[in-house]
Amino acid sequence: MPNLENQIAAWRESMAGKVPAETIEELEAHLRETIQNHLRRKATESEAFQLALAQLGSVPQLAGEFQKVENNLWWPVKAAAVGGSFLALLSLFFVIAFLTSRPAGGLLATHVFAVTVGYVSVLLMGGIAVCAVGQRAFSELSASQSRSVSKAFFRFGVIASAFTAVAIALGMIWAKISWGSSWSWDLKEIGGLSVLLWSIFFLGAQRTRSVSFHGLVLYGLTGNIIVALAWFAPTTFGLGNYNPGDYIAMSLIILPSLIALGAGLLPAAWLSKKFTAE
Amino acid sequence: MKLDKELVAASSAPLILSLLVEGDSYGYAIIQRVRELSGGKIQWTDGMLYPVLHWLEENDQIRGRWEKAESGRRRRYYSILPKGKKALDDQREQWSLVNATLTKIWRPQYA
Numbered sequence: 001m002p003n004l005e006n007q008i009a010a011w012r013e014s015m016a017g018k019v020p021a022e023t024i025e026e027l028e029a030h031l032r033e034t035i036q037n038h039l040r041r042k043a044t045e046s047e048a049f050q051l052a053l054a055q056l057g058s059v060p061q062l063a064g065e066f067q068k069v070e071n072n073l074w075w076p077v078k079a080a081a082v083g084g085s086f087l088a089l090l091s092l093f094f095v096i097a098f099l100t101s102r103p104a105g106g107l108l109a110t111h112v113f114a115v116t117v118g119y120v121s122v123l124l125m126g127g128i129a130v131c132a133v134g135q136r137a138f139s140e141l142s143a144s145q146s147r148s149v150s151k152a153f154f155r156f157g158v159i160a161s162a163f164t165a166v167a168i169a170l171g172m173i174w175a176k177i178s179w180g181s182s183w184s185w186d187l188k189e190i191g192g193l194s195v196l197l198w199s200i201f202f203l204g205a206q207r208t209r210s211v212s213f214h215g216l217v218l219y220g221l222t223g224n225i226i227v228a229l230a231w232f233a234p235t236t237f238g239l240g241n242y243n244p245g246d247y248i249a250m251s252l253i254i255l256p257s258l259i260a261l262g263a264g265l266l267p268a269a270w271l272s273k274k275f276t277a278e
Numbered sequence: 279m280k281l282d283k284e285l286v287a288a289s290s291a292p293l294i295l296s297l298l299v300e301g302d303s304y305g306y307a308i309i310q311r312v313r314e315l316s317g318g319k320i321q322w323t324d325g326m327l328y329p330v331l332h333w334l335e336e337n338d339q340i341r342g343r344w345e346k347a348e349s350g351r352r353r354r355y356y357s358i359l360p361k362g363k364k365a366l367d368d369q370r371e372q373w374s375l376v377n378a379t380l381t382k383i384w385r386p387q388y389a
Contacts, residue, residue: 025352026328029304029305029351029354030305030306030324030325030328032349033306055323055324056323056324056325057323057326061323062328062329065329066328066329066332068329069329069332069336142338
């Protein structure tokens with residue numbers, strides 16, 4: 001017959017991954033108090049456990065209820081998720097269309113797709129960071145908004161790191177085949193490497209909690225600048241075909257990011273006073 | 279008498295906020311207090327309380343903190359925040375309005 005601790009451990013295991021670890025700890029504390037209550041009424045350990053479990057609710061029922069709370073996303077995060085998915089699908093469509101007409105260009109097309117997804121992910125993080133700084137001018141972000149932003153930062157950060165790393169690797173293979181050298185420290189390569197390092201440092205800072213939430217928001221804004229330079233500076237400054245649109249795109253990303261960075265460095269109380277004063 | 283599921287759900291947030299106005303508390307104690315005050319007539323599935331607590335916390339109406347209980351294990355205590363007090367005032371007005379309206383309608387019928 002399983003003892004009480006084993007039964008609780010099995011229950012904890014069944015909850016793992018369905019709700020956050022802290023919530024499991026909170027529910028376990030509740031479960032234990034209910035069990036103690038039943039034990040005081042002379043129930044056996046097994047009976048007390050079953051009764052307490054019935055009172056607490058089934059695992060799917062609990063997980064479903066917590067899911068409703070967890071899925072409460074801040075609107076800029078929702079917009080970034082929807083916009084990002086749409087852009088990724090659109091890029092994929094172009095890659096497939098390109099491969100249909102030129103099957104030999106698969107390596108380059110996949111490289112371009114990976115670069116696009118990686119860089120856009122960083123830009124979406126930067127976009128969310130701009131909204132977070134904007135919101136701060138009126139009131140501090142609520143706990144749910146901050147949590148929502150942190151989750152989005154992590155997910156987009158992982159996508160950015162993975163896709164940029166793949167893009168760099170494919171770019172190196174393509175360069176070796178086409179030009180005989182896999183790395184030549186040109187502006188595009190340096191840009192790609194900068195974005196990769198930026199996203200790895202971002203994830204590291206977030207996971208180790210070595211930077212505050214506001215610090216991560218400001219760091220997120222710098223991602224916009226890095227990507228804008230990595231993407232558009234090479235053509236603007238003479239590498240590849242010059243396109244005046246690139247200069248405009250670069251300015252349109254960098255300028256608002258610098259303004260937001262400046263606003264983000266101002267004290268929240270002063271900002272809020274300025275924007276909410278009648 | 280058993281309360282309808284919808285009524286239990288609708289009353290959970292104001293009940294929790296009202297109890298937290300009396301002082302900080304934790305999940306198990308909140309459930310016991312509701313049971314005691316309702317004479318055992320309001321029966322929550324215990325686990326259903328926590329999503330409501332977390333929702334209130336997400337919306338900055340209450341704040342949770344971990345403290346060590348007598349057993350040595352951690353227990354999460356909740357306290358009400360100004361936004362929660364304001365939400366409770368709004369809820370109190372709404373429930374009072376519903377109560378007053380229903381009382382007026384039902385009075386002649388049951389007199």
